[in-house]
Each structure stands twice: as structure tokens, then as C-alpha cells.
């Protein structure tokens with residue numbers, strides 16, 4: 001295929017491609033394509049060739065979107081690193097990838113240089129450190145676009161590291177294109193669409209936004225930092241029609257004030273949206289679309305519509321077109337509707353796998369590691385992760401069930417439920433609980449005894465001001481375990 005941005009420019013050169021809501025910086029597809037051509041020429045002059053990896057350490061900004069397309073124009077692979085990593089963590093990931101260059105900006109230059117090793121570090125801003133080259137000072141070369149092959153690795157993205165170390169996942173051009181098309185069939189596309197990008201581009205949910213609006217010929221509006229007040233203003237003043245959020249962002253938006261009614265969809269995913277939050281959003285007029293997705297499937301697997309939410313507020317809806325779902329038991333056999341097991345996926349959005357492994361077979365189900373079930377209408381419910389399943393005295397406990405019971409207590413704000421190694425029972429249930437006012441362990445226990453079978457009751461309970469989280473904002477279950485063990489001493 002021809003370079004995607006070149007095709008887009010030929011079709012709609014004057015359409016707004018990018019609008020930075022904070023600086024009012026705007027680019028049409030013709031402007032973006034010109035900028036990308038220049039950046040591609042500069043990267044080439046720095047020695048980037050087809051097949052090379054280009055590492056990026058930045059938060060969301062227009063230059064990030066230029067890099068995305070410049071890297072594709074060169075037939076190279078974009079590798080967005082989590083911009084919040086420490087230099088030591090970044091060294092580990094850089095070593096896994098071995099990029100030809102590391103592109104950064106003023107805010108991340110120090111970390112990039114610290115972690116860069118022998119990799120040249122290039123900044124999109126004027127550098128402050130001697131080790132850094134300035135992209136702007138590089139004289140561009142003429143670029144001969146190599147075109148795009150659907151099996152090319154478009155990007156390598158790291159998973160969030162919720163269950164262990166983050167894994168580097170290959171995402172192909174076919175994966176992102178299939179995802180863009182399938183998403184449009186669920187959400188619809190109209191010519192004046194403006195999709196607000198307030199997520200990091202080093203996670204699939206963020207990176208997919210500028211890719212999709214380019215495929216559709218619509219506009220990405222950037223709002224780098226998430227601050228509910230300014231985001232509400234941007235939604236209103238920039239006539240935003242779509243937005244992608246994680247559940248805590250949605251909660252903070254609803255707390256901050258009314259959401260403008262120009263919004264056609266609010267995709268909410270990355271972690272569980274409680275039925276309560278989904279209903280609250282609907283009541284506030286927010287067209288919420290709870291979504292289940294992951295890095296390994298180039299984002300969305302299932303997306304619920306507001307009508308689904310009305311009928312089943314704790315569901316994540318049905319699979320997107322081109323994605324097939326199965327619920328499997330431990331032996332890999334398909335389970336029936338209503339039965340709980342591991343969620344498995346097949347389709348064009350499924351990645352060929354981590355960079356550390358050879359490509360997976362595409363005729364086999366990809367096992368997500370998540371546990372869930374489907375109702376008679378085919379809607380999916382995600383109940384937790386297979387690795388988080390607690391086996392206590394031979395009984396299986398889904399942490400999500402226990403968490404839901406704890407959250408039902410009016411004074412409980414949040415909770416994390418984990419398995420702790422136990423000499424007698426193999427594992428026992430532990431809960432770290434965040435409350436809005438003091439609650440005694442005894443009161444909580446009596447409350448839970450009415451709702452949970454005896455073997456599901458948390459044996460170890462501790463209270464905290466907030467749950468410990470990973471860089472990606474997911475609950476850091478290892479630290480939860482440590483805190484619970486600490487509390488027992």
C-alpha cells in the first residue's frame with residue numbers, strides 16, 4: 001500500500017488533521033504531510049532506515065503524531081516508551097528494543113540521556129544537554145517512501161505491567177487498520193468528528209486515536225495533560241464529538257461539572273467501569289461506551305453502546321466486527337453462555353505476539369489471561385484476570401466478586417483484593433481498602449458475611465489512603481500484597 005498519510009493528503013488536503021487545544025496550533029492534512037516529510041528526512045539523515053526501531057520518550061504533543069507518520073514513511077517501527085519510567089526502567093526496555101535513535105523533548109531529555117547508553121538521543125526541542133542532538137538542526141534528506149505492507153510491524157508497545165514486567169508487543173499495520181475500521185462500525189464516523197486525545201500515546205488507547213482520525217479523514221484534538229476543568233472546557237469550546245478515557249478520568253470529569261452535549265461517544269476502558277459509574281454517566285447525558293481491550297489486540301475487543309449500558313450496566317458489550325470471542329476452560333474447550341472462563345480472541349486486530357517470541361499461529365485462539373462470561377445476548381462481562389484467581393482450600397475465588405461486595409459498603413471508596421500465600425489453605429483472601437470515613441474491621445466483616453460465602457471472606461484486611469498503582473495507573477497488586485503482609489506483622 002502507499003504511505004497512508006500521503007493517500008489521506010491526496011484525498012482531503014484542507015481538512016484539519018490536528019488541533020492542539022492548549023496552544024491552538026493547527027495543521028491540515030497538507031500541513032501535517034509536509035511536516036512529516038521533513039521529519040522523515042531528518043530521521044533518515046540521522047541514520048534511521050527501513051526496519052529500524054525509533055524509540056520515543058515524550059508525552060502527547062503534535063510532534064509525537066509527526067513522528068508516528070515519519071517513522072511509517074521510512075518503513076521503520078515506532079516504539080513509544082512510557083514517559084514516566086525511571087532511567088533504570090527505561091534502560092531495561094531500551095535494551096529489549098535496541099532502537100536506532102531515541103527521540104525525546106525538553107521534559108524527558110535527562111531521563112532519555114541517562115538511559116540512552118550508546119543510542120543517539122535526539123530532541124524535538126532545543127537541547128539543554130551536550131549529549132543530545134537537536135532534530136531541528138538536522139538537514140533533511142529526500143525521502144523515498146517505501147510504502148506500507150500490512151504485515152509490517154507499525155509499532156511496538158509495552159503492556160502496562162499489571163501482572164509482571166511490561167511486555168513489548170508487536171502491532172502490525174493490519175492490526176491498527178483493522179481496529180480503526182472495526183471501531184468505526186461500532187461508533188460511526190461523521191465528517192466533522194473531532195476525537196479528543198488526552199491519553200498517553202505510549203498506550204494503545206492513545207496511539208490509536210491519531211491513526212484512526214487519519215484513516216477516517218477527521219480531526220484529532222490534543223490535550224496533553226488530563227485536568228478535568230480544562231478538559232471540560234475543551235469538550236465545549238472545540239466541539240469535541242469523541243473522547244477516550246480510563247474510568248478514573250470519567251469519574252473526575254463527572255465530579256467537575258456538566259459534559260457538553262456535542263459528544264457522540266465516550267470510550268471508557270483500560271480497566272473495569274463499575275455499573276454505578278456507567279449509570280451515573282448515562283444519567284449525566286454522557287454517551288458512555290464501556291470498552292474491553294488490550295495492547296495485544298491493538299485496543300478495542302468489545303464495546304458496549306449506551307443502550308447496552310441501560311440493559312446491562314456492568315457489561316463491556318459485544319465484540320467489534322472482525323473479532324471473534326470464546327470463553328475457554330482450563331483445557332481449552334469452549335464453555336457455554338453464562339459459564340465463567342478465560343476470554344479468548346481471534347481476528348485481524350490480534351498481534352503476532354511479543355518481540356521476544358516468534359509469531360503466534362493465527363488459526364489459534366489468543367488467550368487474553370482475563371476471566372469472564374457472556375450472557376444470552378452475547379454481551380461480555382470481564383470479572384478479573386486468570387492469574388489473579390485465588391485458590392483457597394481448593395475453592396476458586398474471583399477477586400472481582402469480593403471487591404464488588406466490599407465496594408457495596410457506603411463508606412468504601414476503593415478496594416483491591418489479592419491472594420496471599422497461606423500455609424494452611426494454599427492461599428487466603430486479602431483486601432486493601434480505602435474508605436471515606438473510619439470503618440472497623442469487625443463492621444466490615446459483618447457486612448461482608450451477609451454477602452459472601454465463608455471461603456470468600458478476606459482473612460487479611462488493611463486500610464490505606466489510596467491504592468498503590470503502576471506507572472499506567474493500574475493497581476500494583478504486588479505492592480498491595482506487601483502492604484497486607486506488612487499490616488499483619
Ligand code: ATP
Nearest residue numbers: 159160161162163270271272291292293294295382
Ligand atoms: P500486563 O499485560 O503487562 O500485565 P496489562 O494487561 O494491564 O499489563 P494493557 O494491555 O494495558 O496491559 O491492559 C489490558 C488489560 O486491561 C486487559 O487484559 C484487562 O485485564 C484490563 N482491562 C481493559 N479493559 C477492561 C475492562 N473494560 N474491564 C476490565 N478489565 C479491563
Ligand code: MG
Nearest residue numbers: 159160294369
Ligand atoms: Mg496484559
